[in-house]
Each structure stands twice: as structure tokens, then as C-alpha cells.
Amino acid sequence: MVAEENKVAWRLAERVVHNRIAQMMINERIKQRAFKVPVHLAMGHEAIAVAVAESMLPDDALCLTHRNIHYNLARADSLRAEIDELSLLPSGLAGGWLGSMNMANPRRGIPYTSSILGNSLSVAAGISLADRLRGAASVTVVVTGDGAMEEGAFFETLQFMKSCSLSSLVIVENNTWSLATRIAERRCPIDLDKLAAAFAISYRHLQGNDVGDYYRQVQAARQEAIAQRTPVLLEVQLTTLGSWLQPTPEFPEGKFINYHHGAAPKVALQEWPVLEQDAGDPLFVLAQQWDEAALRDLAETVSQRLAEEVS
Amino acid sequence: MTYIEHINSLLRARLAVAQDTVVFGQNIVAGSCLSGLTRGIRVPEGSQILQTQNSENTLTGIGLGMMLRGVSSIYFLKQLDFLLLGMDHLVNSYNIVRRLHAGSSFTLFAIVVDQGYEGPQSCLNNLDDFCSMAHIPGYVISSGWDAEVVLNRHLFAPGLKIICVSQRLFGTALPSWSEPVETDGAGEIFRYAQGEDVTIVSCNFSFPQALQTWRYWQERGLTASLFSVSGASTSDWSMILQDLQRTRKLLVLDDSKSDNRSSDRFLLAVRESALADRVLVQRRRFAPEWLKPNPDLLEVVPAELFQQLQ
Numbered sequence: 001m002v003a004e005e006n007k008v009a010w011r012l013a014e015r016v017v018h019n020r021i022a023q024m025m026i027n028e029r030i031k032q033r034a035f036k037v038p039v040h041l042a043m044g045h046e047a048i049a050v051a052v053a054e055s056m057l058p059d060d061a062l063c064l065t066h067r068n069i070h071y072n073l074a075r076a077d078s079l080r081a082e083i084d085e086l087s088l089l090p091s092g093l094a095g096g097w098l099g100s101m102n103m104a105n106p107r108r109g110i111p112y113t114s115s116i117l118g119n120s121l122s123v124a125a126g127i128s129l130a131d132r133l134r135g136a137a138s139v140t141v142v143v144t145g146d147g148a149m150e151e152g153a154f155f156e157t158l159q160f161m162k163s164c165s166l167s168s169l170v171i172v173e174n175n176t177w178s179l180a181t182r183i184a185e186r187r188c189p190i191d192l193d194k195l196a197a198a199f200a201i202s203y204r205h206l207q208g209n210d211v212g213d214y215y216r217q218v219q220a221a222r223q224e225a226i227a228q229r230t231p232v233l234l235e236v237q238l239t240t241l242g243s244w245l246q247p248t249p250e251f252p253e254g255k256f257i258n259y260h261h262g263a264a265p266k267v268a269l270q271e272w273p274v275l276e277q278d279a280g281d282p283l284f285v286l287a288q289q290w291d292e293a294a295l296r297d298l299a300e301t302v303s304q305r306l307a308e309e310v311s
Numbered sequence: 312m313t314y315i316e317h318i319n320s321l322l323r324a325r326l327a328v329a330q331d332t333v334v335f336g337q338n339i340v341a342g343s344c345l346s347g348l349t350r351g352i353r354v355p356e357g358s359q360i361l362q363t364q365n366s367e368n369t370l371t372g373i374g375l376g377m378m379l380r381g382v383s384s385i386y387f388l389k390q391l392d393f394l395l396l397g398m399d400h401l402v403n404s405y406n407i408v409r410r411l412h413a414g415s416s417f418t419l420f421a422i423v424v425d426q427g428y429e430g431p432q433s434c435l436n437n438l439d440d441f442c443s444m445a446h447i448p449g450y451v452i453s454s455g456w457d458a459e460v461v462l463n464r465h466l467f468a469p470g471l472k473i474i475c476v477s478q479r480l481f482g483t484a485l486p487s488w489s490e491p492v493e494t495d496g497a498g499e500i501f502r503y504a505q506g507e508d509v510t511i512v513s514c515n516f517s518f519p520q521a522l523q524t525w526r527y528w529q530e531r532g533l534t535a536s537l538f539s540v541s542g543a544s545t546s547d548w549s550m551i552l553q554d555l556q557r558t559r560k561l562l563v564l565d566d567s568k569s570d571n572r573s574s575d576r577f578l579l580a581v582r583e584s585a586l587a588d589r590v591l592v593q594r595r596r597f598a599p600e601w602l603k604p605n606p607d608l609l610e611v612v613p614a615e616l617f618q619q620l621q
Contacts, residue, residue, distance in 0.1 A: 097410065098407070102407055104407075106411070111379050111380075111411075112376070112379055112404075112407065112408075113407075114403070114404065114407075115403075116399060116403050116404075119372060119399065119400065119403060119404055121369070121372070122368065122369035122370070122371070122372025122373050122376065122400070123372045123373070123375055123376035123379070123400075123404055123408075124376060125369065125372070125373050125376060126372060126373035126374060126375060126376020126377040126378075126379070126380075127376040127377070127379055127380050128376075129333065129373060129376070129377060129382075130333075130376065130377040130379075130380035130381070130382035131380060133331070133333065133357075133359060133382055134380070134382070152366075152368065153368055153369050153372070156364070156366035156368065156369035157369050159364055159366065160363070160364060160366065160369055160370075160373065163363075163364060164361070
């Protein structure tokens with residue numbers, strides 16, 4: 001039993017490392033201006049993406065936002081197809097039709113991705129309603145953020161999902177930023193726990209970037225959504241890595257630039273892909289849990305595999 | 312039988328056999344059932360009627376989500392202007408869904424609140440604009456014949472479309488019409504009569520005014536062709552142009568408040584064809600009166616038009 005659990009845990013670790021290195025490789029291509037489409041990297045978001053991707057069953061659906069690369073990588077069969085999609089090639093995972101901000105992969109359970117804040121929420125509710133009508137015992141997962149949840153669609157969708165008893169997971173990736181403004185700079189705090197309670201919806205708060213913990217929590221939430229025929233709201237506290245200090249006349253020491261999209265100029269592809277020495281980095285968390293030498297070997301193996309795939 | 316009783320009767324018959332379809336909207340099976348539009352609707356087992364919350368944006372997205380899963384649906388709206396809240400989905404979400412919808416149908420069925428005295432809000436009748444922005448088809452139902460063709464051809468047709476009915480016409484009696492009515496290949500244009508002297512074309516919900524004019528002229532010995540354009544994004548005007556080739560005189564009526572009317576496109580086609588020697592156009596012009604309660608009507612005086620045409 002323990003061996004089996006360790007096997008699952010190691011696979012989750014491998015998927016997180018894979019996700020990070022794949023993003024770093026894409027970042028290098030962005031630096032070289034290889035893509036015409038705007039790419040929103042999600043380094044720091046890997047733990048929740050892997051937990052969701054690994055928890056999904058074949059009939060489940062996952063609806064995404066403009067920052068979707070981590071989920072698409074976690075569900076895709078190949079990095080090549082992802083890069084080809086960003087390059088708008090027919091060999092891309094959507095045949096070059098969707099590019100970056102709408103990247104979807106119905107064959108791997110991602111039927112819809114919206115670049116419009118809040119749009120994927122209601123489309124996900126429609127997918128969930130249709131699946132229930134067809135008698136499928138599946139869950140629809142929809143990802144949004146602390147910015148998109150400010151849209152009315154967020155409240156409307158929770159209301160509809162609850163009213164229609166739709167088995168669904170609403171995941172709020174809370175990185176505290178909406179483009180260049182922090183939550184405190186743009187609105188009052190919103191207590192999602194209380195909001196969920198107002199709709200009689202279960203709420204889970206995920207933090208710490210422990211992919212094993214996230215996996216168990218997403219699985220439990222999925223079970224609850226199926227058993228109770230209800231939406232479950234998960235708020236994930238995370239940090240979008242890749243920010244940097246930009247010296248300006250006003251800020252000679254460097255002005256803080258929050259990473260939003262495009263290249264992360266200070267992030268370089270490296271053998272050991274940890275970016276931050278704290279729990280904001282899921283890879284740092286892995287290093288606290290596993291033998292670092294084993295992880296470094298894993299990262300090397302993953303890097304070689306991905307390099308061969310895209311060469 | 313009134314206009315709305317006729318449409319309700321047709322709807323009930325079609326929904327009663329609609330397989331794997333979700334019919335949804337606010338108050339569709341409560342109260343007046345949208346002034347009688349959805350009164351008494353039933354669906355077979357396997358389909359569903361959903362009485363929903365007041366969330367037009369989300370409900371529009373839900374219909375598109377169902378399309379992605381191959382489930383057809385009809386969303387009834389009490390007012391066309393409510394759909395403004397769903398416009399983002401019509402444009403942006405459907406740009407993705409339209410490539411993948413796999414034959415399913417999503418129909419937005421809206422009432423145009425054009426009976427007048429609504430005030431500066433709620434009286435939008437610009438189906439043309441919705442269809443233009445979203446690049447989707449739209450159809451108005453102006454009479455009993457239109458209703459049969461539009462509901463038979465378009466209610467469950469694959470893809471996203473808007474069908475509109477006119478609140479102004481709800482309580483009016485269906486005009487008696489014994490002559491056969493012809494339809495173009497797309498089910499967007501209807502010819503009610505064929506005359507020799509002039510071609511009358513009504514767009515949006517101006518068919519009653521067109522019919523009134525046709526009858527007035529008929530009584531005075533002027534034979535006119537009479538067309539109703541149901542399609543808001545019609546592009547093939549050949550059925551009317553062929554008629555115009557004979558009459559060479561044209562009267563166009565359009566009560567839409569849009570600045571992007573289907574009659575604009577029609578008149579461009581007429582100009583390019585050089586088939587018309589005389590063209591009269593009666594349309595709405597934006598005026599300060601629109602901003603206060605008013606009759607909200609395209610007024611047509613057949614006698615004046617008769618004079619102008621001589």
C-alpha cells in the first residue's frame with residue numbers, strides 16, 4: 001500500500017517537474033520571439049494543474065482561461081503538439097486554430113478555453129448540464145482566477161450550478177494579481193468561504209503547493225461533487241513566478257514587474273528548475289519532501305526527454 | 312386566432328416532439344408564460360424544460376456549452392434587449408463553438424418590446440445589429456405564414472441563431488390571406504403577392520404597414536408585389552430583384568432602429584443592379600423623442616406614398 005502511494009506521489013512529482021521544464025523551454029522560445037501569439041506562462045501554478053489533470057476521469061471536462069498552459073501541458077500527450085499550436089501549425093494540438101489564449105484539447109478532456117474573463121464559467125455549466133442530461137457520471141472542472149471572479153458570471157454560474165445540482169469543481173487560482181494590480185489595489189477582499197456558504201456550496205482552501213495534498217483534496221472534492229450532485233469551490237493560493245526588478249529613473253534599485261505574459265526574462269532553462277526558495281514554488285516544496293539528488297536526476301531525465309521530443 | 316396564439320400553437324407542436332432538447336429561460340412556465348408565447352409547452356422524455364434564474368450572460372454561455380456536448384437548446388427571452396448581457400458569448404464564445412458544435416442547435420427566441428411607451432430603455436428592436444456583430448442568422452416572424460416557415464426551417468437548424476417575435480403584434484388578428492405565399496431557398500424572404508406596378512418590401516416588423524399600403528393601393532387600381540424579409544442577415548436578394556426587373560419601382564419599409572439594417576444591404580444590391588427607376592424608403596431616424604415614452608412606431612401614410620410614387 002505504502003509502495004503504491006509512493007508510486008503515485010513520485011508520478012505526481014514527475015508531472016510537476018515535467019510541467020515546469022516544459023514551460024521553461026517555451027519561455028526560451030518566447031525570448032527568441034518564436035511565437036506570434038501571446039503566451040501566458042504559469043510557472044508556480046504546476047501543483048494544482050497536475051493535481052486536477054491526474055484526478056480527471058475520461059468523461060470529465062476541464063474548461064480553462066487565457067492562462068491555460070499548465071493544464072494543457074498536464075493533459076497533453078506531447079510538448080511538440082503544444083509548441084506547434086503556439087506556432088499555429090496544423091500539427092498543433094488544435095490544428096493551429098486556437099493558438100495560446102483559447103488553447104483547448106477536447107480529445108484530452110479540455111473542450112473549451114476562453115480568453116474572456118468569466119466566459120468559461122457559464123460554458124462549463126452548459127457542458128455539465130448536457131452531461132447530466134446524457135446520464136454521464138462525470139464532473140466538469142472550470143478554472144478561473146481572482147480577477148475573473150470579479151465578473152458577474154462567477155456568481156451567476158455558482159448559482160446556476162447549485163440550482164441545477166451540477167457535479168462540478170470551480171477552481172479559483174488566486175495569485176492576488178490581475179494584470180498589474182493587486183487585489184488590494186482594485187477591490188475589497190472577498191471571503192470565498194462565506195460566499196460558498198451563502199450558496200450552500202462546499203469550499204476548500206488549498207495552499208502550500210504540495211502536489212500530493214492538492215491531489216487528495218481535488219479527488220475528495222470530485223467525489224463530493226459526484227455523490228452530492230453539487231458544485232464545490234476550491235480556492236488555490238499561489239504565486240505566478242517569473243517577476244523581476246526593472247531599473248528605471250524613478251526606481252534605480254529596480255521597479256517590481258509582476259509577470260503577466262510573454263517572456264519571463266530572468267528565468268533561464270537550467271538543470272535544476274527551482275525558481276524560488278519558498279513554498280511559492282511547487283518545486284521547492286518537492287525538494288523538501290524528496291531526496292534532492294533523486295529529484296535532480298528526475299529533472300535531468302525529463303529535460304532530455306522533452307528536448308528529444310521537440311528537437 | 313391572434314398572432315401569438317398561432318405562434319404558441321406552432322411552438323407547442325414542435326417542442327412536444329423535440330428529442331434531447333433543453334428549453335430554458337425565465338418565467339417560461341410561470342405567470343403569463345411570456346405573454347402567452349410559451350404557454351402550455353411540453354417536451355418528451357429525455358428533453359427538459361428549465362425555469363431559470365435571471366442571468367442572461369450566463370444562460371447564453373450555458374446554451375453554447377450544451378452545443379459543445381451536442382445537446383440542442385432553446386433559450387426564451389422576454390425582451391430582446393436582455394440579450395445585450397449575453398452579447399460577449401454570442402461574439403466571442405461562439406467564435407470557438409461554431410467550429411466544433413457538431414450539428415447541435417442553439418436558438419435564442421426573443422420578444423421585441425416594440426409596442427411603444429416603454430421609455431428610453433427596453434425598446435430595442437435591432438436584430439440586425441446582434442446578427443451582424445455575431446455573424447449569425449436571425450429571423451423575425453411578422454405573420455402566420457412567416458411563423459410556419461421560420462419555425463419549421465430554423466427552430467432546430469444546426470448552429471446558433473436568433474428568432475424574434477413582435478410584442479406589438481401579439482394581440483392582433485392574423486391577416487386573412489388566401490393567395491399562396493412563396494419562399495426563397497433560404498427561408499428568409501416571403502412573397503405574398505405579385506403585381507405589375509411596384510414592388511413593396513418590408514423588413515424587420517414593418518409587414519403590417521406594408522400590407523396596409525398594398526391594400527390601399529390595390530383599392531386604387533395599383534397592383535403591387537408584396538415581400539416580407541424575415542432574415543436579418545440575408546445576402547441573396549435575387550427573388551426580389553427578379554420582381555423589380557418587371558416593376559422597376561420600389562418601396563422599402565423598415566422599422567428597425569439599427570444603423571446597420573438589412574434594408575441597407577438590400578438597397579445596395581438594388582443600386583448595383585440598376586433595376587429600379589424609382590425608390591421610396593420609409594425608415595426610422597434617431598430622434599430626441601426616442602428618449603421619452605412614445606408610440607415607437609414607423610408611421611406610414613399610404614396616400615402620401617401613392618402620391619410620391621406617381
